[in-house]
Amino acid sequence: MxxxxxxxxxxxxxxxxxxxxxxxxxxxxxxxxxxxxxxxxxxxxxxxxxxxxxxxxxxxxxxxxxxxxxxxxxxxxxxxxxxxxEVPSVTIPQSMEKEVHDPTMPLFVAEGIGIVGRDGLVHRLKECLCRERGIALTALGGLPGAGKTTLAASVARDADVLEHFADGILWAGLGPNPDVLSHLSRWGTLLGVPAIEATRLTSIEEWIKTLRLIIGTRRLLLIIDDVWRIEAALAFKVGGPHCAYLMTTRFPPIALQFAPNDAIGRARTGGE
Structure with missing residues (x-):
């Protein structure tokens, strides 16, 4: 027995x-x-x-x-x-202590281009993302042309945000037909997963587990831009207890699903 x-x-x-x-x-x-x-x-x-x-x-x-x-x-x-x-076979890289700079983050940040009330929104987003209690889940919703991507990029380059998320910022621009596996693999490369080990990770689930292990207690801001399906956004929730998430979407129900307490709406203003 x-x-x-x-x-x-x-x-x-x-x-x-x-x-x-x-x-x-x-x-x-x-x-x-x-x-x-x-x-x-x-x-x-x-x-x-x-x-x-x-x-x-x-x-x-x-x-x-x-x-x-x-x-x-x-x-x-x-x-x-x-x-x-079972322990994931991936080796935690020595380079993981370096700050992450995601080259796919949009370069256009600008001084109020197409964004009415930008300063107030940036301040509100910063308050949501940088609070110390719990994991911050923030969603920015609004019609196409409401400046959501521009606003998210602006927040990501704010001096206070960069200081708070001292380990860096990761960005994933999704759209209607996202290649989730490719985005997760790219994040792994930025976080220092060796190429030879990355080739052994062939599924979204394997990448999610590996990224969670590597991120650990690092303080990162993860931005998921232009989400069309909630399932795609959830695949990028790979951060640890000191990470925060900012998601943008044109669909209010998705914003509420992702961040029930911090879903912020945007009206059309002529810039995306």
């Missing part, structure tokens, strides 16, 4: 998660784990492997003892799913 590990509920891990307003599903996504792992860990029916224990400590900014991950009195037999032991 197979023995089953049965430990005590991990109230510390649950409390730290709820303190940040994170769901079990969200934490699992940040770890690149199946969604039911968090439920098992918090119930005490399984314990994280060393690989996931390290990732949990990085995500929460706490040590293993503070997260209740050290169970000195637990039996040696741990029920840990086999796939939990």
């Amino acid at each position: 197979k023995k089953v590990f049965k430990g005590n509920p991990n109230q510390q891990l649950k409390a730290e998660r709820e303190l940040r307003g994170w769901s079990q599903k969200y934490v699992a996504e940040q770890l690149g784990a199946d969604h039911y792992y968090l439920s098992r860990w918090e119930r005490g029916s399984a314990v994280p492997s060393p690989y996931y224990r390290q990732k949990l400590c990085t995500l929460f900014g706490k040590n293993a003892r503070e997260l209740g991950l050290l169970q000195e009195d637990a039996p040696l037999l741990h029920e840990v799913p086999a796939q939990e032991q």
Whole structure:
């Protein structure tokens, strides 16, 4: 008969998660784990492997003892799913500490070109993106020609934003038929994933897990421009706990889906 590990509920891990307003599903996504792992860990029916224990400590900014991950009195037999032991083969690059400069970011920033009330909008976006509590999800919606891309690029070059997101800014311009895999691969290159290892990552899911691992606790602003489908935007939620997202779309329902609390509308003003 197979023995089953049965430990005590991990109230510390649950409390730290709820303190940040994170769901079990969200934490699992940040770890690149199946969604039911968090439920098992918090119930005490399984314990994280060393690989996931390290990732949990990085995500929460706490040590293993503070997260209740050290169970000195637990039996040696741990029920840990086999796939939990799998560690992505990609090597974390030494260059990852360098600031990221995305060359695809639009160069036209300008001083109010086609944007009425630009300063007020920039200030509001900065407040949403640079707050310290929780992960910032901000969406900028409006009709074609409302200056959304220009405004997003302007925010990305703001001195306060650049100082806050000291590790850099990533940009993905999607449109109606985005090549999501190509964009994620390009982000990987910018973050220092070696070319020989990048060739082994052939699916969107593999790239998402790899980028989350590499970004870790870095402070990055991820901009997803001209989104036509919410599924495409969600594929770029690869940042860690200190990252923020700014998405632009011409479709208000997508803006609300992506950022229910910070969806900002734009009227047509004659520039995009």
